[in-house]
Amino acid sequence: MMSTFFGLNISRLGMQAQQKALEVAAHNVANANTPGYSRQTARMVTTAPMPYPDGKGMLGSGVKVAEIARIRDEFLDMQVRKELQTLGNWEARSRFLGQIELVFMEPSETGFNAVLSNFFDSWQELSLNPEGTPVRAALLENSNSLVNSVKHINEQLKTIRSDIDTNLAIKVVEVNSLAEQIKDLNSQVISAVALNETPSDLMDRRDMLIDSLAGLIEFTAVETATGAVNIFIGGRALVKDSAAYRLALEPSPGMEDAWPASPRIVWERDGSEAMIRNGEIGALGEIRDNNLKEYMHRFESLIWGIVNAVDAVHSQGMDLNGAKGEKFFKGDFLETLEINPDIKKDLGKIAAALLPEDWEPGYSPNPGDSRNALKIAQLRHFNLVFDNDAPLKGRLRFPSAGEAGLTTFENYYKDTIARLGVDAKESNRMTENQFSLLTMMNRRRESVSGVSLDEELANMVQFQLAYQASARIISTFDEILDTIINRMLR
Template sequence: MAISVGLNSAVRALLAQQQAMDAVSHNIANVNTPGYSRQRIHLGAVAPAGSSGVGQGVNVEGVERVRDQFIDFQIRTQSHSAGDYQARADSLSLVELAFGEPSDNGLRAVLGQFFNAWRDLSNAPEQSAARSAVVQAGETVAFVAQRLSKSMTDIRADANTRLEASVGEINELAKQVASLNQRIIEVRATGDPASDLTDQRDLALDRLAQLTDLRTMEHDDGHVDVFVGGRALVQGVKTNEIALTINPANQNFYDVEWASDGVAVPIQSGEVGGLLHQRDTDLPARQNDLNALISQIITDVNAAHAAGYAQDG
């Protein structure tokens, strides 16, 4: 009897250590796998049988996925902001390229040339060359202003196009999370922790967090619900698709809505939030600033012209 107990204990120990070595090998093999979380084996003593008081060796009690949910929450929260700022930075870099400052043909330069032409004309109003220079400089200012305004309109259109791609990716990731939810529920029902499947799902959630502000809720059976703007994007194994609807009142740009009922999705951050902010707020504000500047120049020039006198007196 004692020999049998000893042999069984030795076999259990070998099997447990083999599983521990398998976990180590799995960790090493996936050291460069995106989203992989280290796995750790938990061992536990086997209780003694009968009244002998002697234990029966060791068993594997479970496999732990080494992952900190609090850190995940913090990373995803910061990912919302990072995605937002990156989308804005991409659009603003195009604005910077359009303005091309400092340069010889930028707005600042042509405005300088315009005012210099007026100064030269004030010093020699009788010279036709000076008058022609003012007209030409004014036409150049108008051309550059129109070019810049069109560039910002084009950048808004580019943001709208990128919005289509980003929302499409959100829907695909939502389907991926729902599919992984189904598989995780099935695997965990067998007693397996489904660690690798959960890693894949977390990787999808990390990317979703870059695209939009979201909130997640994990349930006892292992599935995760994903909420955007207070409504479920993923609920168990089902998804609520986001749709893009053309808005004629906003230059035929897209509105972001829930496909099920057409209610607007209030996305405030992430790449989608940044694109919406650039398209509908930042870039129109810059266009308005440009228009206000040109309008003020026109007003001032017209006032100066009205206060002057003709060449013949």
């Protein structure tokens, strides 16, 4: 025969289960505004039934909380992290392409295009007054302005390259820090799971760290039966159970195609290269070795084209002293580019006249001639071909008959700015689109894992009523027992 207290035990279990459910709801409400918090729920199951005495069937024995479950959608997590990787990539591209664009898009009065125009205008003025000292001084001043502008732009582009390398180093340290923190949380989660516990709050903290990591690199996250989340980059483990494997930034000495070799991201344990794609780190390497390299290449090709063209014409002219002209510019690198020191000391060495052998029959050679200066001034209008086979040392030449791909100095520079503008605009547009997409994905994830105060309050009322009902049953049993024990014996 079943004990009289059986019903009391069922009610006791009911009160305990509802109380625990109320505590879970209170925890949800308390963390409604906690970043990264995942809603929790008390999952109730019936306790083991008992055979019904003196009859067929089983009699329920009550309820218990089987687990405090964490509400999370792994598919949405994967989608959000994928979008975070893409957003990190486009944000980095947009940021640095914007910086490159600012270098070239200087105010029109002081920008490179204006300085270049003043340079050729000065040669035009010299062709009108080849013996005038003020005109030659103005040419020297505008030539120096051109050289200074070139050096300024070159230095700014090199600074951006240095900033990218610095950012790479910082982000690699950040990846290592996140990996260490994820590893530590893995250890705590593994220990809790081994005791049949569900450390939901620890898992939330770990997922926030994994989301932060997603903005930096592309990876694969795999949750194991032990509760650990293992993270792989290019098939190699960054985090595995309770271990983290560090990345390092290894300087690459030397040059690649006349370009400083990029630092390599390697695995610290064996020095092998890490396969970094997407994310902010992936974008930084791509910007440095593709976008920035291309625009520095085009700028240097333009400058060496101008230098070589002016030098070629100037060295075939005659100065005021009747001597053959020298190269107008000196220097093998943009950093060392300058006006020929001899010309700076003696403005008479500016070769504005043609050499005697270039004079037509019947004309006498005259140092006051200006046709060589006019030839240099007219270089701005010539269609030229830029040969970029020698990286960062592009050369120009006059075209062959029928040759395509012709452009002037000014148009080549404008084309460079136009290309940069297209790249920067695309990056900005993709960043905005990606941000909108990520916002939508986060809302979907929040609708699953986030806390709804209205829903929690409704649950609390439900649990409270169930608790009161169980308590009422205990009161009823108390009255029955009181009747049996105290009143029936009288």
